[in-house]
Amino acid sequence: MDNTEYHPWEITSLLKSHDILVPKISTKLLISLFVISIQKIYQMTIEEVEAPVDQITPPHSNSNKDSISTTNWDQDTLTIPRLQIVDENQKFTDDLPNYLSKWHLGEAGFKYNVVAVFGSQSTGKSTLLNGLFGTSFDVMDENQRSQTTKGIWMSRGRGMHVLVMDVEGTDGRERGEDQDFERKSALFSMATSEVIILNLWEHQVGLYQGANMGLLKTVFEVNLQLFQTQKSKEKTLLLIVIRDHVGSTPLANLAKTLQSDLEKIWVGLSKPEGLEDCKIHDYFDFMYTGLPHKVLLPEKFNEEVAKLRTRFNDPQNPDFVFKPEYHKRIPADGYHIYASGIWDKVLTNKDLDLPTQQELLAQYRCDEISSAAFEVFSNKLAPFKQPILEKAQTIDNLGPQMLEIRQEAVAAFDKNASRYHQGVYQKKRAEMLTKLNIQLNVLFVGQLKNLHKKAVVMFDENLKAELKRPNYNFAVAVENCLKAATDYFLTGAKAILLPETDWSYDSEYASLEEEFTEVSTKARTDEFRKMTKSLTKQVENELSEPITLALNNPGPNPWHKILQAYSKTVEHGQTTLNKIAESFNSSDAEIQESIADLRLQAWIVLRKKVDEELADTMLLLKLRSRFEEKFRYDDHGLPRVWKPEDDIDTFFKRAKEDTLTLIALFAKINLKDDPDFKVESDDEDFDFEQSLIVLSEAKQIDISNRFKRESDAFYLEAKRSVVSTTAKIPTWAIAAMVFLGWNEFMTVIRNPLYMILFVLCITFGYVIFALNLWGPLERIISTVVGEATRIAKECIAEGVEIAKEQTHHQQQGKNSSKINEKKDQ
Numbered sequence: 001m002d003n004t005e006y007h008p009w010e011i012t013s014l015l016k017s018h019d020i021l022v023p024k025i026s027t028k029l030l031i032s033l034f035v036i037s038i039q040k041i042y043q044m045t046i047e048e049v050e051a052p053v054d055q056i057t058p059p060h061s062n063s064n065k066d067s068i069s070t071t072n073w074d075q076d077t078l079t080i081p082r083l084q085i086v087d088e089n090q091k092f093t094d095d096l097p098n099y100l101s102k103w104h105l106g107e108a109g110f111k112y113n114v115v116a117v118f119g120s121q122s123t124g125k126s127t128l129l130n131g132l133f134g135t136s137f138d139v140m141d142e143n144q145r146s147q148t149t150k151g152i153w154m155s156r157g158r159g160m161h162v163l164v165m166d167v168e169g170t171d172g173r174e175r176g177e178d179q180d181f182e183r184k185s186a187l188f189s190m191a192t193s194e195v196i197i198l199n200l201w202e203h204q205v206g207l208y209q210g211a212n213m214g215l216l217k218t219v220f221e222v223n224l225q226l227f228q229t230q231k232s233k234e235k236t237l238l239l240i241v242i243r244d245h246v247g248s249t250p251l252a253n254l255a256k257t258l259q260s261d262l263e264k265i266w267v268g269l270s271k272p273e274g275l276e277d278c279k280i281h282d283y284f285d286f287m288y289t290g291l292p293h294k295v296l297l298p299e300k301f302n303e304e305v306a307k308l309r310t311r312f313n314d315p316q317n318p319d320f321v322f323k324p325e326y327h328k329r330i331p332a333d334g335y336h337i338y339a340s341g342i343w344d345k346v347l348t349n350k351d352l353d354l355p356t357q358q359e360l361l362a363q364y365r366c367d368e369i370s371s372a373a374f375e376v377f378s379n380k381l382a383p384f385k386q387p388i389l390e391k392a393q394t395i396d397n398l399g400p401q402m403l404e405i406r407q408e409a410v411a412a413f414d415k416n417a418s419r420y421h422q423g424v425y426q427k428k429r430a431e432m433l434t435k436l437n438i439q440l441n442v443l444f445v446g447q448l449k450n451l452h453k454k455a456v457v458m459f460d461e462n463l464k465a466e467l468k469r470p471n472y473n474f475a476v477a478v479e480n481c482l483k484a485a486t487d488y489f490l491t492g493a494k495a496i497l498l499p500e501t502d503w504s505y506d507s508e509y510a511s512l513e514e515e516f517t518e519v520s521t522k523a524r525t526d527e528f529r530k531m532t533k534s535l536t537k538q539v540e541n542e543l544s545e546p547i548t549l550a551l552n553n554p555g556p557n558p559w560h561k562i563l564q565a566y567s568k569t570v571e572h573g574q575t576t577l578n579k580i581a582e583s584f585n586s587s588d589a590e591i592q593e594s595i596a597d598l599r600l601q602a603w604i605v606l607r608k609k610v611d612e613e614l615a616d617t618m619l620l621l622k623l624r625s626r627f628e629e630k631f632r633y634d635d636h637g638l639p640r641v642w643k644p645e646d647d648i649d650t651f652f653k654r655a656k657e658d659t660l661t662l663i664a665l666f667a668k669i670n671l672k673d674d675p676d677f678k679v680e681s682d683d684e685d686f687d688f689e690q691s692l693i694v695l696s697e698a699k700q701i702d703i704s705n706r707f708k709r710e711s712d713a714f715y716l717e718a719k720r721s722v723v724s725t726t727a728k729i730p731t732w733a734i735a736a737m738v739f740l741g742w743n744e745f746m747t748v749i750r751n752p753l754y755m756i757l758f759v760l761c762i763t764f765g766y767v768i769f770a771l772n773l774w775g776p777l778e779r780i781i782s783t784v785v786g787e788a789t790r791i792a793k794e795c796i797a798e799g800v801e802i803a804k805e806q807t808h809h810q811q812q813g814k815n816s817s818k819i820n821e822k823k824d825q
Contacts, residue, residue: 073159119199121169134158245290362420
């Protein structure tokens, strides 16, 4: 016979369950009368139970099925692992994230619930949870009746998205009077759970300690502590399970008694400031249910547990416990951080502010989610950086691609972060969007700069191509090229503008317009330069011949003809300039300025041509030509043959004086026939009056002296020619020359070499005489002789120097020999 001792309430329940009429006598007498019968009944009951009394094996359990389901009780057949989240030393575990994954709740979001159980030690809390949720928490050993659950354990409900917490029982002999852990566990459970299951025995109803009224008072105080700073009042469901309910007292009466006791406790609480008038129903909803005796009525117990389970897994049940208002709104992937933070606060006895904890959790998780999303975002963005930032390339469809990448990152963030505290979520979302936009802005700015560069190159190249066409219109060419380049930039810039940014391309566009202006201005300047060069060439061509003719055959005032040619040329250039200026959209002021520049350039060309024509050599040639014309030719243009009767001196003097008048005529541009002629210029270095002077006083004197020397040669030549025609050789002299030179003459005739040399000499002498080149020949010979003399002198000087050096070396050699001889002696 089993010697197990039983409590009075257990014996009473056994008797009632077997329809044994219990008279109204004392409990001790009942124990004495029916102890043997009860022992037998109990032994029979034990034999009918298949498993240990404190562990219920789900009816459809099958260890051979490798299936997991978090939504169906029958399909979730594998053993569900359990985890001690707070050990007996009050240390919170680090393994909760891994177990959430094992329980297939890591990605559940808000689609999960949390249940915690409170009750006295060794009252079957773990047994109830195992039967109700299919968990595998340790249960009490009936032989020892010692504490089984230590700390706080957690597991997942079978076929449910429910986290089940098995909290260490209260009033245990292991902890004795130390109620610190009871308060901490109650505070933790209240902060993290939606439903609190209070496990009571029927006979404890109406008692203070036995009914855990002290624990309930702790729960109420904790609840007020948690939510005193929260504006909206979050409710928690207290599901009070009355165990071993035999039905003698209706459940409604028991619930009424308990509710009355609870309200008395609530009224007696010391409430925080501002919550003095709050009601218990502002914070708690209550449900009551009863369960029969598990040992005496196992089948009935299992049946009622199954019915109670529907309140947890069937949303269609009218008594479904997981109402939305109970949910703590903590996403599953952040639950471990939230729970860990709550326990840390509880453990350090710091004031626990749930809203603050939720915000801290939201900040932490949002940062984690943001970092993960940003890493993916950065990886997708990386291929764009090198082409844009290093190679200065533009990428087609960059805007839509950036928008898509950003939307993916924000969507990834929203998917998980939107479950957390909305204020924190919105703030972190804005921060993440700013962070993403900062990264994208780098590409935006890079693409803008590349578009800027390409637009400038496009404008420059297109404009150059347009300006190479014949008869182009500069203004039209600039307008067309500018429109094409501007459209290219604006199209590309608008395509990379993203919503929810403050990006702008105005600054870059303004800079681009400035660069367009610079390019067009440079092109306009180049074209003007080309035009000016062309006009200058035109002016030079048109002025060259009239100036040459006027100065080669000067009349009384050749400058009048030259200035007429200048005016005609400028007028022609002005007509050309006006036609070209129309295509440049030049203003009247610009046209007038260009005309003034044209007049100045034409004047400079004129002066340049005049200086070329009146250079020393050219001027002397003109003077010589004029002198020869007057001295060597008559009025009919026939060469003069001087005769002894001709007055050579008079002709020479007249021709010389007439020729010297040209020097004064050419010395300055005479404006007597053009008194209104003047060239205006803003150039400070240009002096019109000074530009009229062609030959300075010194130059006139020099040219005059040089001409006089050359003219003297013509005079002497004329004199010699008269002498040669009048002089006669005596007959005897001719006879003597023939007699004395006959042998030499015959030698020359008979020797071919001498004959050839003789003919060459005669021919050379005749040419010199006929062309009157004795003067130039004399100068050439003088120059050659002088150069030969100079070279000879240099050679002699070099020879003398060499001789001196050789003498010096020889003297040094002799001196050294003498020194050596003295040393040897």
